[in-house]
Amino acid sequence: MDITVKDNLMLIEQNIDKALQRSGRTKDKVDIIAVTKTVGIEQITEAIDAGLDKIGENRVQEFLKKYDNIDREVEYHMIGHLQSNKVKYIIDKVSLIHSLDRISLAKELDKRAKRNNLTVNVLIQVNIAEEKSKYGLKVDQVIPFIEDISQYENIRVKGLMTIAPFVEDPEEVRWVFRDLRRLGETIGNKDYKNVEMEILSMGMTNDYEVAIEEGSNMVRIGTGLFGKRNY
Ligand SMILES: *Cc1c(COP(=O)(O)O)cnc(C)c1O
Numbered sequence: 001m002d003i004t005v006k007d008n009l010m011l012i013e014q015n016i017d018k019a020l021q022r023s024g025r026t027k028d029k030v031d032i033i034a035v036t037k038t039v040g041i042e043q044i045t046e047a048i049d050a051g052l053d054k055i056g057e058n059r060v061q062e063f064l065k066k067y068d069n070i071d072r073e074v075e076y077h078m079i080g081h082l083q084s085n086k087v088k089y090i091i092d093k094v095s096l097i098h099s100l101d102r103i104s105l106a107k108e109l110d111k112r113a114k115r116n117n118l119t120v121n122v123l124i125q126v127n128i129a130e131e132k133s134k135y136g137l138k139v140d141q142v143i144p145f146i147e148d149i150s151q152y153e154n155i156r157v158k159g160l161m162t163i164a165p166f167v168e169d170p171e172e173v174r175w176v177f178r179d180l181r182r183l184g185e186t187i188g189n190k191d192y193k194n195v196e197m198e199i200l201s202m203g204m205t206n207d208y209e210v211a212i213e214e215g216s217n218m219v220r221i222g223t224g225l226f227g228k229r230n231y
Contacts (some may be wrong), residue, residue, distance in 0.1 A: 002111035002116040006050040035222030038229045048072045060086040098161040101125045108147045113154035123161040128176045150192045159199030170207035177214035
């Protein structure tokens with residue numbers, strides 16, 4: 001018998017509940033972003049029918065191709081590195097951009113948001129583990145960055161995002177999630193304009209349970225829902 005997206009989702013939801021219980025967060029909710037890179041329209045539709053209503057893509061071109069072919073009311077999240085010259089194509093289509101990591105991108109987002117008469121919701125991507133291969137600000141760059149971009153009227157900072165290093169045993173990256181949560185608390189305790197620290201987007205298929213134990217309220221899951229990707 002084939003395992004469906006719905007079966008996978010039910011298992012993930014149970015694991016999320018257990019992780020919330022283990023950490024005493026029984027009243028909290030965790031949003032699941034269904035990461036659909038390389039996944040076809042048919043499976044995406046299956047995921048939406050199973051109850052997933054937040055779709056995450058990491059490439060603009062792939063996202064736009066799918067966007068026109070999905071006839072359901074869902075939220076789209078841009079989770080991958082975003083080039084400034086692509087902002088104009090997605091600004092009016094995405095609910096949240098998880099990967100703001102530089103001023104030049106903030107400027108472009110603010111400009112395009114103004115032109116479209118909207119405010120754009122963003123997370124600041126932080127490269128907690130300082131991996132060379134990953135995008136994101138270093139921890140000590142984040143507060144100066146937030147102070148700068150709180151001037152941009154059409155950008156709302158909703159929280160932080162990180163990608164932990166890939167390791168066999170997610171316990172090894174628990175500190176990454178803990179550091180992101182603490183950074184979010186520090187920022188939330190200050191009263192920056194246009195900044196509300198509501199979202200911690202952390203945890204993927206391999207490490208979402210540990211991330212939730214450390215305070216995540218948004219997990220980005222691809223493989224766990226759709227199986228291994230074929231690139
Ligand atoms: C691909 C991707 C994910 C999902 O990864 P899985 O291990 O398949 O769950 C999450 N976040 C980002 C930014 C990604 O690019």
